[in-house]
Amino acid sequence: MISKLLQDQVSIPRELMTKYHSYGLNEPQVMILVQIYFFQIDDIYFPTPEEIAEKMTISTEQCSQYLRQLIQQGFLKIDEMTNNNVLTEMYSLEPLWKQLYDKKEKDVDSTDEAVKIGEMFRRFEQEFGRPLSPFEIERINHWIDEENHSIDLIYDALREAVLMSKLNFTYIDRILLEWKKKGIQSSVQAKQNSRNFHHNQRESVTTKQKTNRKALYYNWLDES
Structure with missing residues (x-):
């Protein structure tokens, strides 16, 4: 039982959860970033707004709007990746990690x-x-x-x-x-x-x- 619980644990940066407001983020935006992180753990790298919204209490339209804002604000970007020799899009959280851990x-x-x-x-x-x-x-x-x-x-x-x-x-x-x-x-x-x-x-x-x-x-x- 304990082993199963440990396997389900995901590390979320304290900086994100406690200081997100100082970065100009709101609660729905933070939760979308967390959900994208969870999707990527399950090897889903480009979840649709519908898939993300299903995990939350917001509409698909609201999710799309928040995704645009996150990209505009420089916390999220769209990259390309090769999956089984097929070029596809993916969400990259690299901009978020850089902002959180850039101490300048x-x-x-x-x-x-x-x-x-x-x-x-x-x-x-x-x-x-x-x-x-x-x-x-x-x-x-x-x-x-x-x-x-x-x-x-x-x-x-x-x-x-x-x-x-x-x-x-x-x-x-x-x-x-x-x-x-x-x-x-x-x-x-x-x-x-x-x-x-x-x-x-x-x-x-x-x-x-x-x-x-x-x-x-x-x-x-x-x-x-």
């Missing part, structure tokens, strides 16, 4: 950065007119953490996509990639590049219109 004090700059990133997610949701999916959140985090794009530059790419009526993540990704190839790193450079691009487009349209007018009023008497 967060300075004001990093706090401000987190606030700016949170505001940027809200801006994207406002422009898209819907909540972002976990994959879209991961894509934005990838632009910041892996591609090292500044928040201002991402705003400029979003603005350009809105201007061109091509509001999708693939188009924004292409803009950022093109800017990176051109060595554009600041918002000032991005805005200048955008002005040049649209100026050239207008010049091209004007030239085409002039060419069309020439063709329309072609003087056949001038032909030798």
Whole structure:
């Protein structure tokens, strides 16, 4: 009996259970993280919101919302794993462990950065007119953490996509990639590049219109 009880024991960090509020977490978010941990112990690495909600007293919609928040706040991320030679997604708790065991004090700059990133997610949701999916959140985090794009530059790419009526993540990704190839790193450079691009487009349209007018009023008497 004692052996069975010991086998059922799971170690939960004291830091998480006693100081979660100081990390900006609430009770449902903590319980979702714990449930994901339990699922992974049972070799279920990407439980659905429905599966997680069944273990709790929240709805599937609420669970989805909390999952997005956890990814936005940097406590959870979606990774890829190979299972029987098949590439699948998995939730990674590595960001949570890093935050819990990183003893360096967060300075004001990093706090401000987190606030700016949170505001940027809200801006994207406002422009898209819907909540972002976990994959879209991961894509934005990838632009910041892996591609090292500044928040201002991402705003400029979003603005350009809105201007061109091509509001999708693939188009924004292409803009950022093109800017990176051109060595554009600041918002000032991005805005200048955008002005040049649209100026050239207008010049091209004007030239085409002039060419069309020439063709329309072609003087056949001038032909030798």
